[in-house]
Amino acid sequence: MTIEAGLMEKSRDMNGHVHKIIRKKQFKKRANRQPPVAAAAAAAVPVELQRLFESCRDVFRGPGTVPSPGDVQTLCHILDGMISEDVGLSRDLQFFKTKHHAKGNPRVSYTTIYKCENFSLCLFFLPATAVIPLHNHPGMTVFSKLLRGTMHIKSYDLADPVNSVNTGLPSQPRLARMKADDVFTAPCDTSVLYPTSGGNIHAFTAITPCAVLDVIGPPYSKADGRDCSYYKDTPYTALSNGETTVTKEEGESYSWLEEIEMPRDSEMDVIEYLGPQVIETSS
Template structure:
């Protein structure tokens, strides 16, 4: 899918490098389509805009950076028994494996996040103004146990009790995730979708 397919262009003022945004830039989003099975949304991140570390419980997500450049960090959970054995005491921390920690520049491949693999817990930080298309299935639903949770990540070597935990795998990195309240910078503004209309057809 290309930006033009949803009515976007790098020539729009929002995506101009010289665009100036306030110190705490606010993310906006538009919903293209939503049903019981999936939702189709675009997130607009101004330069330095952040979508904090969050999860997608029981969901599969197709994520496509349409325009711009952003840093993406993502994790997947490690077996809870491993976390417990390493901490050796009750804790709100849980061990996760780092799946991505790099900069993406459009055009690039679509990322696919599965319920337990692919970087289901992720964070976006815009380097330039960005547009990200997400297809989320099934969509978030508190009633169905698919509420969004937010996390703060800690260096793997920082726990337990300042000691270096002994879990070593070649070319693998880990972090401790702590569930937190919704961060202030996670608030988003919804805007109307003005791109090409979605036409439903019967099979």
């Protein structure tokens, strides 16, 4: 994978659905400069990346299961110690040095390091001001490690997650408690969200160019009912259905979330991963 080479061939949403083909970008080669990510591809797989892969294979047991607290601690310990070079991302990449903000809504790119039925390892690249809008992770446990950059994260948990169904269509607003509304700068601790807690519905806004390593178990799968839904949030004080028992003071920690159709700016560019490859040893 090389961000500098602009290997963006297809546009997909967060479920991996292809939307359109776009042209490859052309860049002039610089003398005596080997693409840092391409150079890393030939090297042996970093110890931490291999440890992460092997631990994920042990921890994630398929749909309907949630890692134990001990397993969560193990994965967080590994991820907390990882740096961008562990996945072939040199700190010298021009992508991370870009200071100007692109006009309009910069597109997010992603690449998949590894994927199976039980889990996936993915990298997301957000240029400055790029946004991944509010979306959920139905039935999933997700570990997010900010490798590079500064990012604003807002996340919610539904106040009543029972019978939460992804219809793919607009729905009535539902009460949600805010889990996070903060700015994070790498290096920072790994964040963890669970099927019904930990900020399962979240949005990312890049303040500077960012790279995020996500461990998702199990991955999105529309066929298995794990389709991505998108949301619009409205302050709690702006709406009232007369059925909640949230006090005025508590209302500052709550919002109404309305399921919406997939925003156009949520489409992502897929790039090829050319970094270190994990080794699938027999378990």
